[in-house]
Amino acid sequence: MKILLIGGSGYIGTVVSKFFTDKNNVVHILDNFIYENKNHLKPFYKHNNLIKILSNNLNKVLSNNYDLIVILSGLVGDPITKKYPSLSHQHNNLEIKNYLKIINTNFNKRLVFISTCSNYGLTDGTILLDENSKLCPLSLYAKEKVNIEKFILNNEWKFHYTILRFATAFGHSPRMRFDLTVNEFTKFFFLKMPFEVYDADTWRPYCHINDFARALEAILFANIKNISGQVFNVGSNENNFTKRSIVKKINKFFDYNLTTYKQKGSDKRNYKVDFSKINKLLNFKPKYSLSNGIEEIINNLKLNSYKDLNNNNLYGNYTINNS
Ligand SMILES: NC(=O)c1ccc[n+]([C@@H]2O[C@H](COP(=O)([O-])OP(=O)(O)OC[C@H]3O[C@@H](n4cnc5c(N)ncnc54)[C@H](O)[C@@H]3O)[C@@H](O)[C@H]2O)c1
Known part of the structure; x- marks a missing residue:
């Protein structure tokens, strides 16, 4: 199979x-490398003739006859979109719409737009939200995602589209992000750094990045009538956690705990998500637990896989190149 990943050089796309x-599929990556996030791919594509980095010209590359196109690109996360609101509008809205219009001229197979469970935003945390639940995007990041979802759902396309609302990711990637809750808390524990957790009892769903890859594989091979025009939450009901319970899980790997708790942080998100639709229609269930991901990150920290660990620009979405 031939797959095009737009934004494929990021934390999730690399994995x-x-x-x-x-699995011997051909992968092409189209990315504008907005962070210091190109070098991690070099050893990988040098030794693997199945992967190719493309120049940023979508019109040209569509002649490659892809079986699946996945749109992962954008400024990802609340802090980075808050820091660069106009660039965020450009990458998370205008450029995605532009990509979709170009793709529509010359592609009629499967397209996946990666959205987020952050679209659910704020609830009292007691009910499980499914794909038909009301969206309540709080941040600029989630508002742009909802806008693109509507743009896709309200227009006619030649390709078969599927919208995947990913849970919050965790796990090791060659382009690591330590600005994500599980990864960040694990790093703090490992380095014996005291840290404050805000609003420890708010809920969110989590999912290992390898499971996102497995979900995309499920889309690639699904019966088209089960995926065309569909929205799926991607994660598992068992992986809805509060931040306090994440700290407890990480603490099992260490004999100390330097965490303190604070109320009234700036991130108000509180939602538990239902993942039964993707399980029923595509028979998809995540394989990796939170503890699997924590252990994997600890092992990579021990192996010194993250050189220059305190260089935020290498390990998170903090500063955009040339901004
Ligand atoms: N990481 C998470 O917890 C999470 C959760 C839910 C959904 N998602 C979604 O998954 C996708 C990938 O997230 P990630 O964590 O890998 O983010 P990331 O920041 O690591 O990767 C984003 C990639 O997009 C590229 N990019 C930005 N603007 C571009 C443009 N206009 N054209 C081409 N490439 C561009 C960047 O250079 C980067 O390589 C995003 O759409 C994100 O919203 C992520």
Whole structure:
């Protein structure tokens, strides 16, 4: 199979590329490398003739006859979109719409737009939200995602589209992000750094990045009538956690705990998500638990896989190149 990953050089895209090329599929990456996030791919594509980095010209590359196109690109996360609101509108809205229009001229197979469970935003945390639940995007990041979802759902396309609302990711990636809750808390524990957790009892769903790759594989091979025009939450009901319970899980790997708790942080998100639709229609269930991901990150920290660990620009979405 031939797959095009737009935004494929990021935290999730890098793992998805490896997942598919390990299974002998061809992966092409189109990315504008807005962070210091190109070098991690070099050793990988030098030794693997199935992966290719493309120049940023979508019109040209569509002649490659892809089986699946995945749109992962954008400024990802609340802090970075708050810091760069106009660039965020450009990458998370205008450019995605532009990509979709170009793709529509010359592609009629499967397209996946990666959205987020952050679209659910704020609830009292007691009910499980499914794909038909009301969206309540709080941040600029989630508002742009909802806008693109509507743009896709309200227009006619030649391709078969699917919208995947990913849970919050965790796990090791060659392009690591330590600005994500599970990864960040694990790093603090490992480095014996005291840290404050805000609003420890708010809920959110989590999912290992390898499971996102598995979900994309499920889309690639699904019966088209089960995926065309569909929205799916991607994660598992068992992986809805509060931040306090994440700290407890990480603490099991260490004999100390330097965490303190504070109320009234700036991130108001509180939602539990239902993942039964993707399980019923596509028979998809995540394989990796939170503890699997924590252990994997600890092992990589022990192996010194993250050189220059305190360089935020290498390990998170903090500063955009040339901004
Ligand atoms: N990481 C999470 O917890 C999470 C959760 C839910 C949904 N998602 C979604 O998954 C996708 C990937 O997230 P990630 O964590 O890998 O983010 P990331 O920031 O690591 O990757 C985003 C990639 O997009 C590229 N990019 C930005 N603007 C671009 C543009 N206009 N054209 C081409 N490439 C561009 C960046 O250079 C980067 O490589 C995003 O759509 C995100 O909203 C992520």
